[in-house]
Amino acid sequence: MYQTFIGLEVHIHLLTKTKVFCGCRSAFGDEPNTNICPVCMGYPGVMPALNIEAMRMGCLVARALNCRIPEKTWFERKQYFYPDMPKNYQISQFASPLGQEGWVNIDGGGMNRKVRIRECHLEEDAGKMIHTGTVSLLDYNRAGVSLLEIVTEPDMESGEEAELFVQQLRRTVRYLGVCDGNMEEGSLRADANVSINTAGKGLGRKVEIKNLNSSRFIKLGLNYEIKRQAAMLDAGKTIIQETRLWNENRDETAPMRTKENAQDYRYFPEPDLPVFAPDAAFLRSVDAGLVELPLPRAARVKAEYYLNDEQAGLICEEKAVADYYESAVSIACELGLEQKDAAVRIANRLLSDVKHILSRDKIDAADIGSIKLTPRRLAELTALIARGTTSNKNAKQTLEAVFSEDKDPAQIVKERGWEQINDPAVISEAVKKVWGSEAKTVEDARAAIEAGNQKKLKSLTAYLVGKTLACTGGRAAPEIVGQQLDALLYEGRKK
Ligand code: ADP
Ligand code: ZN
Ligand code: MG
Numbered sequence: 001m002y003q004t005f006i007g008l009e010v011h012i013h014l015l016t017k018t019k020v021f022c023g024c025r026s027a028f029g030d031e032p033n034t035n036i037c038p039v040c041m042g043y044p045g046v047m048p049a050l051n052i053e054a055m056r057m058g059c060l061v062a063r064a065l066n067c068r069i070p071e072k073t074w075f076e077r078k079q080y081f082y083p084d085m086p087k088n089y090q091i092s093q094f095a096s097p098l099g100q101e102g103w104v105n106i107d108g109g110g111m112n113r114k115v116r117i118r119e120c121h122l123e124e125d126a127g128k129m130i131h132t133g134t135v136s137l138l139d140y141n142r143a144g145v146s147l148l149e150i151v152t153e154p155d156m157e158s159g160e161e162a163e164l165f166v167q168q169l170r171r172t173v174r175y176l177g178v179c180d181g182n183m184e185e186g187s188l189r190a191d192a193n194v195s196i197n198t199a200g201k202g203l204g205r206k207v208e209i210k211n212l213n214s215s216r217f218i219k220l221g222l223n224y225e226i227k228r229q230a231a232m233l234d235a236g237k238t239i240i241q242e243t244r245l246w247n248e249n250r251d252e253t254a255p256m257r258t259k260e261n262a263q264d265y266r267y268f269p270e271p272d273l274p275v276f277a278p279d280a281a282f283l284r285s286v287d288a289g290l291v292e293l294p295l296p297r298a299a300r301v302k303a304e305y306y307l308n309d310e311q312a313g314l315i316c317e318e319k320a321v322a323d324y325y326e327s328a329v330s331i332a333c334e335l336g337l338e339q340k341d342a343a344v345r346i347a348n349r350l351l352s353d354v355k356h357i358l359s360r361d362k363i364d365a366a367d368i369g370s371i372k373l374t375p376r377r378l379a380e381l382t383a384l385i386a387r388g389t390t391s392n393k394n395a396k397q398t399l400e401a402v403f404s405e406d407k408d409p410a411q412i413v414k415e416r417g418w419e420q421i422n423d424p425a426v427i428s429e430a431v432k433k434v435w436g437s438e439a440k441t442v443e444d445a446r447a448a449i450e451a452g453n454q455k456k457l458k459s460l461t462a463y464l465v466g467k468t469l470a471c472t473g474g475r476a477a478p479e480i481v482g483q484q485l486d487a488l489l490y491e492g493r494k495k
Contacts, residue, residue, distance in 0.1 A: 002196040005203050006162050007154035011147050012179040013187040014057045020124050020146035021048030028185050032139035040144030042087030054146035057178040059286045062099025062120045072277050073098045075270040084127035094267040097121035106164045116153035123147050159222035166215045171294040175319045183213050192222050196229045208243045221246040305343035318365045324375050331379035345382050353399050372406045381409040394418040421476045430471040431484045
């Protein structure tokens with residue numbers, strides 16, 4: 001059997017307002033070549049200046065990945081020619097990257113593994129080439145945008161693990177607010193390296209797969225490559241060290257080029273940028289950005305709110321949703337609900353009706369903090385239902401009305417006459433009325449009781465409950481209606 005080794009190189013666009021070494025705007029989708037200046041165009045004689053916010057965000061990711069931030073970090077020039085890189089070198093980090101020797105645990109879907117992080121380094125992105133038939137166009141808006149590269153050790157063993165790593169990293173950088181994680185727009189890109197070897201023999205000869213713009217392609221590309229390499233070894237062939245591209249239309253990888261060695265880049269220290277030595281104040285500003293990360297938060301939320309793994313995972317997928325949930329539960333408790341009751345009711349409501357409205361109205365879950373249904377309103381609605389002021393059935397319509405009318409749930413329930421009737425005397429009147437007009441059904445129901453026909457009894461009772469509810473405009477509490485009907489049906493009969 002073969003052993004598999006997978007290492008990832010993930011690039012993330014940092015959400016700095018400006019580029020990493022000049023003051024140009026950093027944005028996706030702007031008119032081509034509008035966010036450019038002599039610095040990011042690499043004109044001779046211009047001087048780069050470090051965007052400290054990019055350094056702070058990079059160090060924040062490094063800390064979240066348990067990396068060591070060195071006493072001194074600096075930049076190197078990585079030389080190569082590419083039409084979308086006007087300087088013919090990229091300012092990157094080589095000898096002392098801002099984050100070193102970290103680790104992260106990946107956990108989920110039955111997988112659990114510690115993945116070592118080799119380094120995190122800050123660099124500038126290149127521009128973009130757009131090929132249109134016979135001409136190629138160049139857009140330099142992206143040239144000089146802050147890019148953080150996260151490099152793992154070859155610690156993963158399957159496409160599934162690599163997919164999980166990327167999903168978890170994506171959630172983490174979104175929690176930290178340093179990257180939007182949009183893989184389609186290229187804000188998060190991964191190259192996957194994979195080799196296989198006879199078990200116990202150490203690393204094999206690696207192949208790098210590029211062009212993986214979704215976590216699913218990472219999984220598919222790697223698993224394809226693992227199979228391809230195994231078949232080659234089985235056939236006694238040697239694997240060529242090369243870069244391959246994932247072809248999403250054919251579900252396979254294809255050769256792109258044989259890989260150059262690190263020396264080819266002729267790294268040397270960037271003479272125009274000073275060495276950066278993080279001082280105590282800078283490190284404090286980095287730590288101020290640390291938040292409870294997705295995995296520990298999901299574990300805590302699960303335990304604290306009596307949820308299952310799936311619910312906790314869904315709620316903690318997005319920081320804004322987790323914040324929203326915890327805030328709604330805490331308000332519901334202030335309103336007098338018991339913690340477990342509030343936690344479970346709100347989780348169910350959030351993951352069904354609220355989630356449905358968000359996706360139907362195309363509201364990004366990250367924007368849940370600004371919807372009309374505030375955590376307080378969701379808590380209030382939950383309290384109304386828990387206390388029987390309105391029925392569970394009306395909850396959905398009330399939610400809709402909160403969204404469309406921007407009013408508090410109590411007001412909507414009142415205005416619409418959706419208050420539930422809980423008074424047994426009022427309900428009893430309606431029950432008696434139906435009892436009188438549905439003599440045949442009552443008779444059949446009693447016969448079903450005699451015959452022990454539970455199925456028939458159930459459907460007949462449901463019919464009578466429905467009639468009674470209709471009689472009260474749908475406002476009678478169904479449980480009380482059911483109890484009263486039962487009492488009448490079994491009356492004068494030994495149970
Ligand atoms: P390169 O010099 O080609 O960039 P590196 O040694 O810098 O290669 O490693 C780049 C990535 O490839 C890292 O994520 C690393 O874990 C992974 N990697 C390196 N060697 C192997 C190997 N033999 N098999 C699988 N992955 C590897
Ligand atoms: Zn610029
Ligand atoms: Mg390398």
